[in-house]
Amino acid sequence: MGKTRLGFDIGNSSVKVAAVSGDKAEVFEIRMPDNMMQEGEITMPNSFSGFLREERKKHKIPKGECALVMPARQVICRTVTLPKMSAEQLMLNLPYEFSEFIQGDSDRFFCDYAMCEPSEDDRGGEEQMTLIAAAAAKDRILQYVRLFAGAGLKLRTLLPGEMALIRMTSLHRQKHPDGPQEYCFINLGWESVLITIVKKDRIQAMRQINLGCRQLDLVIADLVNEDPFLAASYKFNNYQNVLDSAESEAVYSNIAVEILKVVNFYRFNYRDSQLSGVYLTGGGSSIPQLCGRIEEMLGMAILPVTELFDGYDLKPESAARGILALSVALAQTEGR
Numbered sequence: 334m335g336k337t338r339l340g341f342d343i344g345n346s347s348v349k350v351a352a353v354s355g356d357k358a359e360v361f362e363i364r365m366p367d368n369m370m371q372e373g374e375i376t377m378p379n380s381f382s383g384f385l386r387e388e389r390k391k392h393k394i395p396k397g398e399c400a401l402v403m404p405a406r407q408v409i410c411r412t413v414t415l416p417k418m419s420a421e422q423l424m425l426n427l428p429y430e431f432s433e434f435i436q437g438d439s440d441r442f443f444c445d446y447a448m449c450e451p452s453e454d455d456r457g458g459e460e461q462m463t464l465i466a467a468a469a470a471k472d473r474i475l476q477y478v479r480l481f482a483g484a485g486l487k488l489r490t491l492l493p494g495e496m497a498l499i500r501m502t503s504l505h506r507q508k509h510p511d512g513p514q515e516y517c518f519i520n521l522g523w524e525s526v527l528i529t530i531v532k533k534d535r536i537q538a539m540r541q542i543n544l545g546c547r548q549l550d551l552v553i554a555d556l557v558n559e560d561p562f563l564a565a566s567y568k569f570n571n572y573q574n575v576l577d578s579a580e581s582e583a584v585y586s587n588i589a590v591e592i593l594k595v596v597n598f599y600r601f602n603y604r605d606s607q608l609s610g611v612y613l614t615g616g617g618s619s620i621p622q623l624c625g626r627i628e629e630m631l632g633m634a635i636l637p638v639t640e641l642f643d644g645y646d647l648k649p650e651s652a653a654r655g656i657l658a659l660s661v662a663l664a665q666t667e668g669r
Contacts, residue, residue: 337397339486340662342655343404345370346523346546346565346616348385351658352395358645358662360655363388367562372524373406378476382483389484400490400661401477402497405527408469409434410493412449412535414461423464431468444468447496449534465535467493490665495529495536497660502531504663505641515608518656519592519627521617523547526588528595530608538599542591544584546617552580569619576622585623589630596631610634612641618653 340351350361366384368376375381388394413430415423427446428439435442449463474491481488492500502516515537520527526542546568547561553575554564567575575581600606610633617623618638628635638652642659652659 337395338662338665339394339397339399340402340655340658340660340664341399341481342402342658342661343370343375344523344616345373348388349655349658350389350392350394351655351662352397353645353659353662354395354397356644358642358647358659360647360651360658361392361394362651362654363392364566373404375480378480379483382480385480385484385486389486396486398490398665399481399486399488400492400665401481401488402494402657402661403469403491405494407473408467408493410465410467410495410536412463413466414463417460417462427466428468430466435468441471442468443471443474447499447534452533452535463535465496465499467496490661492661492664494657495539497657497664498529498531499534499536500664501641501656501660503534505643506533508643513607513609515606517596517608517611519611519613520615521546521588521613521620521623522615523550526592526617528592530599537603540595542588542595544588544591546615546620548587549581549584549617549620549623552578552584556580576620581622582626585626586630588617588623589626592627593630596633608633610636612636612638612653612656614638614653614656616654619650 337352337354342349347365348363350363352359369381370376409431415426423446424444427444428435428442444466446464446466449465452463477491478488498518506512506514514533516531518529523546525545528540529536530538549568550561550565553567554561556575556578557564557567557573611631613624613627613635624635637649638656639647639649642652
C-alpha cells in the first residue's frame with residue numbers, strides 16, 4: 334500500500350477531505366461551525382486549527398501529505414500565451430500577466446504555471462507557448478501552512494480549483510484516449526453555482542452564478558420556522574418534505590434557468606462543441622429534486638462523477654461532493 338495523500342477543499346458550509354492510499358480512496362465531509370467561514374475567508378484561524386485537529390481525530394482521518402484547493406477569491410488563474418522562453422525567464426515575466434491583480438511589490442506574490450499541449454487554435458506555432466498560470470499572495474499561503482500545522486498536518490501542495498480539475502481530467506484522458514475531450518462541471522455550492530468547462534488541458538469557459546443552496550436554506554427556514562443554520566441540515570433528509578414544496582421548486586427552477594443560459598451561451602460561442610453531458614458536484618448534487626430540474630432544463634445527461642475516478646471504490650455522493658478534494662489529493666503524484 335502506498336503513502337496516504339490527503340486533499341482538502343474548504344467551503345463556506347463544510348470541509349471535504351479526501352484520503353487516497355494506493356487504489357483506495359475515501360471522502361469525509363465535515364460541517365463547518367456557523368460563522369467560521371464567510372465569503373471564502375476563515376474568520377477564526379486559531380479556532381479553525383483546533384476544529385480541524387479534533388475532527389480529524391473524531392473521523393479517524395489518517396495522517397499523510399496534504400494538498401489544499403485554494404479558495405477562488407484568494408487566487409487568480411488564467412490561460413496565457415507568451416513568446417517561447419526559458420523557465421527562468423517565464424518566472425520573471427509571470428507577475429506582469431497579473432498586473433491588475435498584483436498591486437505593489439510583486440515579491441509578495443507567488444506565481445506558478447502548468448504548460449498546455451499545442452492546439453490547432455494557437456497562433457504563432459513554435460514561436461509561442463500556452464500555459465495555465467496562477468498567482469496568490471505569499472502571506473496567504475503561509476497562513477494556510479500555519480493553519481494546517483496547528484492541526485498537526487503538513488501542507489505541501491496548494492492548487493487553484495481550475496488546475497485541480499485539469500490535472501484530474503488529464504489523468505482520465507490518459508486512461509481513456511478515445512473518450513470525451515470536453516468536460517462540464519456544475520458545482521452546486523452553498524453561496525453560488527460555478528460552471529467550469531475543461532477542454533483537453535485548458536479551461537474553455539468559466540462562469541459563476543450568484544445563486545446557491547443558501548437560497549434553499551432560507552426557504553426551508555421560513556417553512557419550518559427555524560434558524561437557517563439548523564434548517565440547512567433538513568435539505569439532506571427532506572425533513573417534513575420541505576424539498577417538495579412550491580417554494581423549494583421555485584429555487585430549483587431559478588438555478589436551472591441560469592445554468593441553461595450559461596450552457597447555451599457556451600454552445601453558441603463554440604459551435605464545434607461535442608458536450609453531451611454534465612457533472613454535478615458540490616453539496617447541491619445530493620438533492621435529487623434540484624438535480625432532476627437541471628437535467629430536465631438542460632436536456633442533457635447527468636454523468637456519474639465516479640467514472641472520472643475509475644479504479645477507486647467511491648460512493649457517487651462522496652465523489653460528487655468531494656471531487657476537488659480528490660483531485661488535489663491525486664495531483665500530488667503528478668509533476669508539472
